[in-house]
Amino acid sequence: MTLVLKNPHKSARKPKGDGHLRRGEILAAAEKIFIAEGYAGATIRKIADAVGVSSTALYMHFRDKDQILLEISDGAIERLLNLNTDIGGRQIDPVSRVRLMLEAYMRFALENPNTYELVFCGSGASISVEKQAGTLELGDRCFEKFSEPFREIAAAGRLRSGTAQSAAEVLWAGCHGLVSLLITKPNRTWSSSEDLMGVMLDGLLNGLVTD
Known part of the structure; x- marks a missing residue:
């Protein structure tokens, strides 16, 4: 049996049609990642994974970290x-x-x-x-x-x-x-x-x- 380690920051991907992504979700997730990994260690991909959206969807709300x-x-x-x-x-x-x-x-x-x-x-x-x-x-x-x-x-x-x-x-x-x-x-x-x-x-x- 092969064990697959999950990303601790990653949440389930939000399904299409789930409604518009609230900026507050992104801000809350980013705040935790900035604290845990430092500003340099935080990436848009990690923040998007934590919220459960694609990086492209996140860029619709924020141009960069x-x-x-x-x-x-x-x-x-x-x-x-x-x-x-x-x-x-x-x-x-x-x-x-x-x-x-x-x-x-x-x-x-x-x-x-x-x-x-x-x-x-x-x-x-x-x-x-x-x-x-x-x-x-x-x-x-x-x-x-x-x-x-x-x-x-x-x-x-x-x-x-x-x-x-x-x-x-x-x-x-x-x-x-x-x-x-x-x-x-x-x-x-x-x-x-x-x-x-x-x-x-x-x-x-x-x-x-x-x-």
Whole structure:
């Protein structure tokens, strides 16, 4: 008897007439393959096999894997921008707005670990700067919205050190570091994520901002 080893990424081929292929299926499959095999190891053929369609059918939706990765990135950043815009519009103390934005950011990361690792933990060097221009601009808009309450805090003389810009960068970097470790080192015995997020925000905000 001859054993035939199946491709672990390959799903059953979708029958003709099964309806149009949803872009979301492609994005979800690509996300997993990018994480498992790296951007270089992922191919259109592997992504198509995982979805259960031909490469030709996949090309009807995306011209290349660069476009797939950038669409995943844009979707994640747009969600965070919407969260920051919503929280930023609330008539509450700017420190409370910062805390809510960072809580929302960390929860997004922990609820979407594959997306977060792919979008925020990679260098992005595999895609040309020209192709990334739109995504980078979207990221700048998201960070700008996050930075607004810091300017209010600084204008009120409440920053213990640094500038509004450097304070925003440090708080974002600290929270990014925490969720990145929780996502990429899941086998370590961590305290609860809620406790860690609370301690992180208490320490950073109390250290940088006066009452």
